[in-house]
Amino acid sequence: MGLWDGGYGAVEVRRIHPYEATKTYVCPGCHQHIAPGTGHIVAVPAEATDLRRHWHKPCWAQREAMTKRQKAPSITRTRTPRTDTTSKRTSTP
Numbered sequence: 320m321g322l323w324d325g326g327y328g329a330v331e332v333r334r335i336h337p338y339e340a341t342k343t344y345v346c347p348g349c350h351q352h353i354a355p356g357t358g359h360i361v362a363v364p365a366e367a368t369d370l371r372r373h374w375h376k377p378c379w380a381q382r383e384a385m386t387k388r389q390k391a392p393s394i395t396r397t398r399t400p401r402t403d404t405t406s407k408r409t410s411t412p
């Protein structure tokens with residue numbers, strides 16, 4: 320579970336209006352700059368507010384769509400099952 324998938328609590332999303340965007344940010348979705356004056360999204364994990372990130376609106380929307388698609392808990396178990404045939408013996412004292 321990652322930072323944006325509830326790993327740090329619910330993620331609060333704030334809209335930043337173009338006039339509020341005064342700095343250049345790097346969007347974690349596409350690693351491109353968000354230029355000043357660009358309306359965008361700030362995602363703030365409830366339990367880690369210092370890890371908030373600025374996202375392009377389309378990038379955030381895409382991420383949301385992706386996490387929704389992956390919502391089914393399909394944890395791929397790649398671990399090979401233990402072959403402990405020796406422990407199957409009934410241990411009578």
Ligand SMILES: [Zn+2]
Nearest residue numbers: 346349375378
């Ligand atoms: Zn982006």
